[in-house]
Amino acid sequence: MEDPDRKTEVVLLACGSFNPITNMHLRLFELAKDYFHETGKYKVIKGIISPVGDAYKKKGLISANHRVTMAKLATKNSDWVEVDDWESCQSEWLETLKVLRYHHQKLLSADVTNSLQHVPITKLGRKRKQEPNRHEPVKKKNQSPVVKSVPQVKLLCGSDMLESFGVPNLWKLEDITEIVEKHGLVCISRAGNNVQKFIYESDILWRHKNNIHLVEEWITNDISSTKIRRALRRGQSIRYLVPDVVRAYIEKNRLYSPESEDRNAGVVLAPFQKHASDPKSSQALSN
Numbered sequence: 527m528e529d530p531d532r533k534t535e536v537v538l539l540a541c542g543s544f545n546p547i548t549n550m551h552l553r554l555f556e557l558a559k560d561y562f563h564e565t566g567k568y569k570v571i572k573g574i575i576s577p578v579g580d581a582y583k584k585k586g587l588i589s590a591n592h593r594v595t596m597a598k599l600a601t602k603n604s605d606w607v608e609v610d611d612w613e614s615c616q617s618e619w620l621e622t623l624k625v626l627r628y629h630h631q632k633l634l635s636a637d638v639t640n641s642l643q644h645v646p647i648t649k650l651g652r653k654r655k656q657e658p659n660r661h662e663p664v665k666k667k668n669q670s671p672v673v674k675s676v677p678q679v680k681l682l683c684g685s686d687m688l689e690s691f692g693v694p695n696l697w698k699l700e701d702i703t704e705i706v707e708k709h710g711l712v713c714i715s716r717a718g719n720n721v722q723k724f725i726y727e728s729d730i731l732w733r734h735k736n737n738i739h740l741v742e743e744w745i746t747n748d749i750s751s752t753k754i755r756r757a758l759r760r761g762q763s764i765r766y767l768v769p770d771v772v773r774a775y776i777e778k779n780r781l782y783s784p785e786s787e788d789r790n791a792g793v794v795l796a797p798f799q800k801h802a803s804d805p806k807s808s809q810a811l812s813n
């Protein structure tokens with residue numbers, strides 16, 4: 527029997543440039559975890575940082591190799607947030623929905639593997655033949671079944687990312703719908719954004735507002751990667767704004783300069799290239 531007090535397990539996935547990762551990116555995870563635990567209904571079991579690939583073509587985006595390394599250094603002392611480089615290793619830019627699907631699928635496969643490990647070897651062949659790809663709770667002899675649902679993968683973002691859903695040609699309406707319908711979104715407030723009004727003004731977001739978790743950041747902190755890169759270009763200190771190991775890595779490799787800021791200058795951002803001709807994405811959230 528399913529325990530009604532059992533908490534829903536959640537994995538938080540943050541997608542972005544992380545150019546470079548800042549203390550604020552790490553704070554996003556802590557804020558979201560506190561929020562979910564305070565509801566009493568969820569248990570956050572893992573946080574994943576997925577730096578975007580170079581094919582995103584954002585102006586000033588330095589190589590994924592460096593961005594992933596910095597994110598790994600920044601999270602090496604965390605016992606629950608990790609970096610996944612699958613997205614950044616793809617040769618083409620990937621829609622965020624595909625990244626969410628990938629991580630959900632990965633958890634599903636891990637869960638099935640774990641379940642099968644509990645099934646006696648003699649039964650494995652038969653079980654596989656009868657129920658291909660079925661995800662079933664494992665029933666041990668003389669025990670109640672171990673009901674284990676696969677964790678939900680929720681997209682963790684700042685309010686600027688949520689509001690970017692309204693930028694023409696940037697997101698496909700069907701992607702936004704699947705993100706809020708099947709996965710869910712956790713959005714941390716960010717200075718200058720009025721995300722509640724934004725949700726109110728979109729029928730799709732309003733319909734799924736129960737799956738959009740808004741987290742107020744009371745101890746405000748407006749660090750951004752853009753400001754970090756700007757300070758570095760000007761030879762100013764970034765100490766206490768990014769983890770010290772990240773600062774040391776940037777200095778050692780002389781990562782940000784006026785030249786690096788010019789990378790991809792004049793190049794069209796991948797989502798615009800991909801969606802410009804798609805009428806479904808032109809006005810993603812027009813009502």
Ligand SMILES: Nc1ncnc2c1ncn2[C@@H]1O[C@H](COP(=O)(O)OP(=O)(O)OP(=O)(O)O)[C@@H](O)[C@H]1O
Nearest residue numbers: 542543544550683684687716747748749750751752
């Ligand atoms: N200060 C912040 N408050 C809330 N969310 C934030 C903050 N900084 C970053 N985020 C969120 O972190 C995710 C990754 O963001 P991203 O890599 O673009 O960092 P950024 O600081 O916004 O960088 P850039 O200035 O280059 O756009 C996004 O969802 C973004 O909204």
Ligand SMILES: NC(=O)c1ccc[n+]([C@@H]2O[C@H](COP(=O)(O)O)[C@@H](O)[C@H]2O)c1
Nearest residue numbers: 541542543578621622623696697698797
């Ligand atoms: N249609 C989409 O799925 C879509 C569009 C724009 C940006 N994104 C993602 O949002 C993130 C935005 O990062 P930046 O704020 O650094 O540009 C990136 O991970 C990018 O891949 C996804």
Ligand SMILES: [Zn+2]
Nearest residue numbers: 542543686750
């Ligand atoms: Zn950003």
